[in-house]
Amino acid sequence: MRCHDWNEMTEAIKERGIGRRAFLQLSGAGLFIFFAPDLLPAFQEASSQPGFATDFNAYLRIGEDGRVACFAGKTELGQGATTTLAQLVSDELDVSFDAVDVVLGDTEICPWDEGTFGSLTVREFAPVLRGVAAEARAVLLQMAAEYLHLPSPDDLRVKDGVITSSKDAHKNVSYAQLVQGKRIERHLGKVPLKPISDLRVIGTSPRRKDALDKVTGKGRYAADILLPGMLHARVLRPPAHGATLNSADTSAAEKIPGIQVIRDKDMIALLHERRDVAEQALGLVQAKFDLPHSGPDDATIFDHLIKAAPPFELVSEKGRLADGEQLATHVVEETYLNSYVAHAPMETHSAVAKIDGTKLTVWASTQTPFSLRHEVAEAMGFAPENVRVITPYVGGGFGGKTENSSHQAQEAARLTKLTGRPIQVVFNRTEEFFYDTFRPAAVVKIRSGTDKSGKLVLWEYRAYGGGGDEASPFYDIPHQRTQSAGGWSNNPAGLHPLAVGPWRAPAASTNTFARESHIDEIASRLGRDPLEFRLIHLSDPRMHRVLQTATEKFAWKPAPAPSGRGFGLACATYADSYVATVAEVVVDKKTGNVDVKRVLSAQDQGFTVNPEGSRQQIEGSITMGMGYALAEEVRFKNGAVLDRNFDTYQIPRFSWLPKIETVLIDNPSTPSSGCGEPPIVTIGAALANAVFDATGRRPLQLPMTAARLKAALQQV
Amino acid sequence: MRRNISFTLNGKPVQLVDDDERMLLWVLRYDLGLTGTKFGCGAALCGSCTVILDRDAVRSCITPLKDVEGRHVLTIEGLSSQERLHPIQQAFVNHHAFQCGYCTPGMILNAYALLLKGSHPTREEIIRHMDDNLCRCGSHTRIVDAVLEAAAATTGGN
Numbered sequence: 001m002r003c004h005d006w007n008e009m010t011e012a013i014k015e016r017g018i019g020r021r022a023f024l025q026l027s028g029a030g031l032f033i034f035f036a037p038d039l040l041p042a043f044q045e046a047s048s049q050p051g052f053a054t055d056f057n058a059y060l061r062i063g064e065d066g067r068v069a070c071f072a073g074k075t076e077l078g079q080g081a082t083t084t085l086a087q088l089v090s091d092e093l094d095v096s097f098d099a100v101d102v103v104l105g106d107t108e109i110c111p112w113d114e115g116t117f118g119s120l121t122v123r124e125f126a127p128v129l130r131g132v133a134a135e136a137r138a139v140l141l142q143m144a145a146e147y148l149h150l151p152s153p154d155d156l157r158v159k160d161g162v163i164t165s166s167k168d169a170h171k172n173v174s175y176a177q178l179v180q181g182k183r184i185e186r187h188l189g190k191v192p193l194k195p196i197s198d199l200r201v202i203g204t205s206p207r208r209k210d211a212l213d214k215v216t217g218k219g220r221y222a223a224d225i226l227l228p229g230m231l232h233a234r235v236l237r238p239p240a241h242g243a244t245l246n247s248a249d250t251s252a253a254e255k256i257p258g259i260q261v262i263r264d265k266d267m268i269a270l271l272h273e274r275r276d277v278a279e280q281a282l283g284l285v286q287a288k289f290d291l292p293h294s295g296p297d298d299a300t301i302f303d304h305l306i307k308a309a310p311p312f313e314l315v316s317e318k319g320r321l322a323d324g325e326q327l328a329t330h331v332v333e334e335t336y337l338n339s340y341v342a343h344a345p346m347e348t349h350s351a352v353a354k355i356d357g358t359k360l361t362v363w364a365s366t367q368t369p370f371s372l373r374h375e376v377a378e379a380m381g382f383a384p385e386n387v388r389v390i391t392p393y394v395g396g397g398f399g400g401k402t403e404n405s406s407h408q409a410q411e412a413a414r415l416t417k418l419t420g421r422p423i424q425v426v427f428n429r430t431e432e433f434f435y436d437t438f439r440p441a442a443v444v445k446i447r448s449g450t451d452k453s454g455k456l457v458l459w460e461y462r463a464y465g466g467g468g469d470e471a472s473p474f475y476d477i478p479h480q481r482t483q484s485a486g487g488w489s490n491n492p493a494g495l496h497p498l499a500v501g502p503w504r505a506p507a508a509s510t511n512t513f514a515r516e517s518h519i520d521e522i523a524s525r526l527g528r529d530p531l532e533f534r535l536i537h538l539s540d541p542r543m544h545r546v547l548q549t550a551t552e553k554f555a556w557k558p559a560p561a562p563s564g565r566g567f568g569l570a571c572a573t574y575a576d577s578y579v580a581t582v583a584e585v586v587v588d589k590k591t592g593n594v595d596v597k598r599v600l601s602a603q604d605q606g607f608t609v610n611p612e613g614s615r616q617q618i619e620g621s622i623t624m625g626m627g628y629a630l631a632e633e634v635r636f637k638n639g640a641v642l643d644r645n646f647d648t649y650q651i652p653r654f655s656w657l658p659k660i661e662t663v664l665i666d667n668p669s670t671p672s673s674g675c676g677e678p679p680i681v682t683i684g685a686a687l688a689n690a691v692f693d694a695t696g697r698r699p700l701q702l703p704m705t706a707a708r709l710k711a712a713l714q715q716v
Numbered sequence: 717m718r719r720n721i722s723f724t725l726n727g728k729p730v731q732l733v734d735d736d737e738r739m740l741l742w743v744l745r746y747d748l749g750l751t752g753t754k755f756g757c758g759a760a761l762c763g764s765c766t767v768i769l770d771r772d773a774v775r776s777c778i779t780p781l782k783d784v785e786g787r788h789v790l791t792i793e794g795l796s797s798q799e800r801l802h803p804i805q806q807a808f809v810n811h812h813a814f815q816c817g818y819c820t821p822g823m824i825l826n827a828y829a830l831l832l833k834g835s836h837p838t839r840e841e842i843i844r845h846m847d848d849n850l851c852r853c854g855s856h857t858r859i860v861d862a863v864l865e866a867a868a869a870t871t872g873g874n
Contacts, residue, residue: 077815077816078814078815078816078817078818078853079815080815205812207809208809208812210817211808211809211812211814212801212809213817214808214814214817214820215801215805215806215808215809215814215817215820215824216752216792216793216795216796216801216805217750217751217752217753217791217792217793217820217821218752218793219817220751221751221754221818223751223754223755224745224751226746226749226751232746274742274746274747275742275746276738276739276742344852345816345818345852346754346756346762346764346816346818346819346850346851346852347754347756347816347818348755348756393816393817393818394816395754395816395817395818396815396816396818396852396853398852426755428758429756429757429758429759429761429762612812613812616812616815616855616858619854619855619857619858620815620853620854620855621854622854623854623856623857624852624853624854645757645758645759645761646757646759646761646762646850647759647761651850651852652854652856653847653848653850653856654842654843654846654847654849654856654859654860655843655844655847657843657856657857657860660857
């Protein structure tokens with residue numbers, strides 16, 4: 001998903017050019033900064049990171065009113081991009097935070113971007129955007145020197161967008177005055193960023209830019225776009241994946257006044273000015289489907305994944321497994337299972353499309369507006385430049401609104417073309433579950449060995465179906481091999497009976513559950529404290545620091561598990577960040593219910609741009625992750641998704657909440673790494689290890705539902 | 717049944733001629749343009765569509781028009797007066813008690829109903845009252861803190 005081949009790159013550059021022209025037509029006078037990727041040192045550093053989109057750019061405009069607009073192809077999913085990006089610009093440009101407007105996710109006026117996922121916005125965008133703002137400041141200082149008839153800009157200072165000579169306070173001019181009536185375009189040069197000691201806004205937690213919109217209900221999401229003449233579409237859905245439509249009688253539905261029935265290839269859509277009337281009409285359609293009667297279900301999926309897995313790919317290897325076998329005096333073999341889970345954002349997939357002549361405009365709930373434009377354009381046979389995607393606020397994404405999840409937008413586009421009317425398609429909750437690209441179910445088999453001194457000497461790790469991300473152990477193990485077969489993308493047909501895709505920290509929650517459970521199991525069998533056993537196998541000082549910080553704050557007392565206390569620990573790296581999570585649980589041994597009392601995560605994410613925003617992400621990851629750990633699993637049979645709403649599919653709610661503590665490790669000299677995902681990978685393992693510590697029963701399958709734990713606890 | 721239906725919406729009278737079985741959610745969002753009330757599940761399972769009916773929080777996705785006849789409906793759009801935020805809204809801002817914001821209007825209105833009932837709920841009472849409003853971003857602890865702060869700043873909801 002983050003790799004760009006030559007064709008994609010060429011297309012992206014082309015798209016960027018088109019975007020720029022349109023942008024200039026739209027935006028009048030002002031100072032415009034364009035970004036050329038090879039010019040900024042910070043960018044070059046970032047561009048060496050794997051997965052960096054090499055044609056990434058950003059626009060900044062300083063208007064005649066003094067307001068600064070930042071245009072980026074990212075989207076606001078709730079992670080706070082509008083706020084953090086404004087902080088970056090405000091600081092480097094020396095304008096007030098309130099004077100910065102952030103415009104996101106509009107393919108016509110924002111530069112091309114790969115999308116909002118992978119905890120990338122601050123990690124990769126921050127140095128770029130800071131560079132753009134620093135360049136703008138340098139240009140404005142040069143202009144001010146000329147305006148004030150000074151020989152050089154060296155003695156000029158800036159505060160809140162006003163440039164003043166430090167030698168003569170009467171010599172001053174504002175950014176707004178400087179750009180008055182001018183149209184200045186500059187490409188980014190090599191301008192240094194401010195040292196950390198000079199930052200005023202970066203590193204603080206100002207009021208979120210989206211706060212007023214969101215607490216007043218004024219903020220618009222895709223389903224809130226209401227256009228004159230718009231029709232709501234409800235589309236006939238099959239009862240199961242793999243079902244084929246045999247016949248559909250729409251005659252009863254057609255009798256409803258104002259109903260328009262559209263049959264187009266495989267689609268039957270009921271259109272009405274009122275959504276509820278379209279829904280009612282859909283209910284009157286008599287449809288017969290031929291149903292599939294085979295395939296794995298949620299009980300047989302794990303055997304199926306092992307049987308259907310493609311050949312293994314090597315993730316990493318050190319030493320020789322045969323040597324490790326020789327050295328090992330104690331071998332532990334275990335199999336870990338993880339289930340399909342849904343993204344279940346509160347906002348279902350939504351889109352509004354309208355067509356004017358040859359131009360198609362789509363408002364969509366998406367994390368990847370540029371991919372969505374491409375997918376819609378291709379499906380419609382339109383040139384990409386004739387499709388504009390506008391992304392309003394997105395009501396949660398978590399990976400479920402990325403590439404290849406533009407079903408609703410494509411339907412809205414098709415229907416607007418067929419009818420000439422603006423069309424809204426908003427999935428109901430059942431459609432949201434049915435068309436979700438789930439986190440894949442997975443099987444992980446680990447064979448490990450320790451020598452006489454209790455040191456790990458052997459690690460053989462095989463992942464089926466879940467993916468190899470973060471599967472390599474970061475523990476010091478001389479003889480190890482990690483392999484993965486199948487995952488959340490690029491699978492052979494038939495491996496996963498349901499659509500799969502990236503789910504917040506793809507593959508890593510499964511691999512961390514398996515690895516950290518297994519490390520815990522080995523430590524337990526050796527009678528060692530889980531923290532101490534980890535530390536003696538870790539040489540990375542950053543990992544030591546997060547583990548020691550988390551356990552100190554938690555008041556962890558060394559004891560081998562199971563200690564009966566219900567304490568569990570897990571650590572991981574994700575998105576270049578380090579995270580350690582400690583949890584305390586109480587298990588009701590009669591019912592199998594797990595009551596999570598306390599969760600503490602310590603995270604080293606390098607330099608922190610927005611501490612409160614970071615804490616929100618950590619708290620959100622812990623809370624959301626309790627779902628896959630304790631309750632969430634998608635049940636399915638014969639292609640039908642059996643979970644259709646929040647009655648059977650339980651997501652974390654207020655009464656589940658533990659006391660949540662977050663610790664941000666102070667590490668400003670290291671570049672910012674990802675924050676949106678890391679703790680979600682550790683919470684499953686931390687809770688599983690806590691359950692083991694409480695009960696002496698090792699949970700080998702997530703979610704640890706009450707029924708599953710009760711059954712395990714009743715086994716002798 | 718199609719008939720005259722009148723009720724008060726955010727302090728102003730509304731008169732409709734409509735099918736009285738239609739759900740309030742769709743009328744609010746699409747007929748009256750009050751899109752702050754959100755669709756999340758359509759089955760009273762998530763709370764995104766929560767509005768206030770007289771003094772109670774109800775799920776507008778399962779509330780037919782006939783049930784609001786002659787009564788007072790308050791939506792998120794009616795909570796702040798002029799540009800002044802209600803103390804609950806202000807507390808949500810102060811605590812960053814939202815991320816994507818999609819569940820936020822329902823959360824705020826459900827909390828409003830609680831504060832109408834008793835001025836100083838405990839943390840446990842807030843959790844119990846809010847439990848059926850779902851949030852996927854995981855803002856729960858901040859929401860509880862915000863409601864506690866709002867409760868301290870207000871009595872009886874207004």
